[in-house]
Amino acid sequence: MIKTRNRKHSKKLLSLLMLLTLLFTMLPTAAFAEATEEEKLAAQQKRDELQQQLREIEERLSAIKDDVERAEEKANSYADRKWIVTQQIDAIQESITLKEEELKLRQQELDEKKAAQQENYELFKQRLRAIYMTNDTSALSTLLGASSFSEFLVRAEVMRQVSEHDTQLIEQLKKEQEEIEAAQKVIEEELASLEEDKEALAVKQSELAALLQEANSELSTAEALEEVTQEEYDKINAAFKQADAELDAIMGTGSDTIYGTGEYGWPVPGFTYISSGFGWRTLYGQPNFHGGIDIAGSGIYGTPVVASDSGTVVRALYYTTGYGYHVMIDHGGNNWTVYGHLSSIAVSYGQYVSKGEMVGRVGSTGNSTGPHLHFEIRLNGTKVNPLLYL
DSSP states (O other): OHHHHHHHHHHHHHHHHHHHHHHHHHHHHHHHTTOOHHHHHHHHHHHHHHHHHHHHHHHHHHHHHHHHHHHHHHHHHHHHHHHHHHHHHHHHHHHHHHHHHHHHHHHHHHHHHHHHHHHHHHHHHHHHHHHHHTTTHHHHHHHHTOSSHHHHHHHHHHHHHHHHHHHHHHHHHHHHHHHHHHHHHHHHHHHHHHHHHHHHHHHHHHHHHHHHHHHHHHHHHHHHHHHHHHHHHHHHHHHHHHHHHHHHHHHHTOOSSOOSOSOOOOSSTTOOEEEEOSEEEEETTEEEEEOSEEEEOTTOTTOEEEOSSOEEEEEEEEOSSTTSEEEEEEEETTEEEEEEEEEEEOOOTTOEEOTTOEEEEEBOOSSOSSSBEEEEEEETTEEEOGGGTO
């Protein structure tokens, strides 16, 4: 019993919801069924004014985005150049460190040579002092103390060689000292040159850092302006969509007068390929309900688009998004057709067109992925599958 009552209760709720849905669906039609021409023109003017504002903001936003892009490129360029200079400074610093180590080794080697030279020089001076103090008698005694002439010659040669050795040793030490000092001077000059290069690069690094800071400031300003302008665009776009929906409701109700034949003809003679059908699909990675059919084909761009049935033009507008250039024809009896993404419009608001008369040419304006005609049939305010009526 409880299950039966629940089922009956559920059926009643479902019926009530369906009735409410039907009533709310009919409300726009009833509300705008008696809209005057003045009201329609006012609604269209409001929508056109908002679209004009959108166009102006889009132009500003596009220019600001270009400024942001240029600022980003400038900042990235300065950042890259600063990074390169920093790498060059690091490389020079590494070279300076190596040169300083080399100079340190040279200095150590020079100190050792100087110490050896000083030691030998001191020994040499001691011998000279000894000779002087003895009035050279020791050397003479050494020579006269020889037991034979041959020994005398040997002693004399030894003394000569000792003297020559002392002299050569000092000269060699002097030569090595001069070579070390020359190498040391070269290293010092190289170090001085590296330090100059490092200082010049440090100045350049500081200049680039200042330019980078300025570029980042410009980028921040441009991004802030882009954000504010985007918010302004979103606000106007929301108002535009609302005005567009109101205009669509007013224009889309049609009139009681029957203008058309009730039979819908093919809107693009000679082209029958349908690139996207009626119903749900995926567009730009998002679920999207397609309220019409897309007629495409090779060479279709610029092809004449004709009225599917006779009627009065209630919309001949340009959208920066959505349908782009498009035409809406009222066929009477709350039925009408829509022709979207046109490259040009051949009719104007309020104009009567006969079935088969050209209303525009195929294009790719608005939200379009390529040249095609978006074609809709709306019966009693509802989008229906055109293939069931063509």
